Amino acid sequence: MSLTTIAVQQLSKTFGHHPVLQDIGFEIRQGERVALIGPSGSGKSTLMRHLVGLTRANRQGNSCVHALGRDIQRHGKLISASRAERCRTGYIFQQFNLAGRLSVLTNVLVGRLGRMPRWRALLGRFSAEERAMALHALKRVGLEELAGQRANTLSGGQMQRVAIARALMQDAELILADEPIASLDPRSAREVMDILKRINEEDGRTVVITLHQVDYAREYCQRAIALRQGRLYYDGPITQLTDARLQALYENAGLNELYQPSDGSVQPVMLRAATG
Numbered sequence: 001m002s003l004t005t006i007a008v009q010q011l012s013k014t015f016g017h018h019p020v021l022q023d024i025g026f027e028i029r030q031g032e033r034v035a036l037i038g039p040s041g042s043g044k045s046t047l048m049r050h051l052v053g054l055t056r057a058n059r060q061g062n063s064c065v066h067a068l069g070r071d072i073q074r075h076g077k078l079i080s081a082s083r084a085e086r087c088r089t090g091y092i093f094q095q096f097n098l099a100g101r102l103s104v105l106t107n108v109l110v111g112r113l114g115r116m117p118r119w120r121a122l123l124g125r126f127s128a129e130e131r132a133m134a135l136h137a138l139k140r141v142g143l144e145e146l147a148g149q150r151a152n153t154l155s156g157g158q159m160q161r162v163a164i165a166r167a168l169m170q171d172a173e174l175i176l177a178d179e180p181i182a183s184l185d186p187r188s189a190r191e192v193m194d195i196l197k198r199i200n201e202e203d204g205r206t207v208v209i210t211l212h213q214v215d216y217a218r219e220y221c222q223r224a225i226a227l228r229q230g231r232l233y234y235d236g237p238i239t240q241l242t243d244a245r246l247q248a249l250y251e252n253a254g255l256n257e258l259y260q261p262s263d264g265s266v267q268p269v270m271l272r273a274a275t276g
């Protein structure tokens with residue numbers, strides 16, 4: 001039986017007086033490929049940031065964010081982690097976060113820093129084996145020929161593929177991709193989504209992707225978690241995310257009447273009408 005990779009319980013976050021996440025709870029099992037969707041401002045990025053401790057939940061309440069066998073935060077308090085533990089999660093940003101002046105290969109090697117002895121990491125001394133690994137990671141994203149090129153000469157799609165190669169180099173078991181294709185043209189977006197899917201299928205990595213484009217979520221992910229106004233609106237198979245539900249998610253249509261599973265097989269589906 002697959003293991004729990006992420007468990008979120010009673011997660012609430014308020015910025016100032018603005019409740020951005022309200023009582024969020026879900027679990028993600030090892031090897032799942034999940035799309036996190038919802039209208040702009042619904043809290044997707046904020047939720048993702050909680051999963052790696054970049055944002056802390058409200059201190060009040062019983063929230064817990066658990067990933068890869070350890071608590072990331074509890075009741076809004078971050079739990080410290082070793083470098084090796086942090087490396088187990090790779091985070092891919094919309095804006096790639098590459099060092100533009102460094103070569104593509106070096107950017108990929110950077111993914112290894114957290115797994116190297118500190119003195120070697122500080123000196124940036126990579127072994128022949130690590131270089132071979134980085135080239136292999138680049139090969140997997142189809143960019144080994146650009147290894148020596150400066151990162152800031154690449155297209156957006158290529159940059160994102162380098163960022164994925166860096167996560168591969170990190171040997172991340174969990175990959176969180178926050179709008180990885182938001183600034184890419186359709187062809188590049190497809191290439192990036194293909195690679196994320198392949199990593200999930202071939203390596204068994206758990207992949208969670210925030211997406212604006214529902215079509216990509218439908219095509220590439222098995223499960224959707226949808227937020228609306230900071231609340232969990234839908235959690236279930238992507239195939240059950242009907243046009244009517246999506247319309248309700250994005251257009252504030254009436255919610256309760258839309259959830260009418262046509263057969264009894266829809267066990268994991270949960271829908272909560274947003275009240276706010």
Ligand SMILES: Nc1ncnc2c1ncn2[C@@H]1O[C@H](COP(=O)(O)OP(=O)(O)OP(=O)(O)O)[C@@H](O)[C@H]1O
Binds near residue numbers: 015039
């Ligand atoms: N650090 C912050 N301080 C104050 N408000 C914030 C902060 N981060 C996010 N917010 C607010 O929280 C809400 C949710 O933002 P978030 O970026 O999580 O939404 P999102 O669903 O990812 O949106 P988008 O799809 O547009 O990126 C927004 O109203 C945003 O302005």
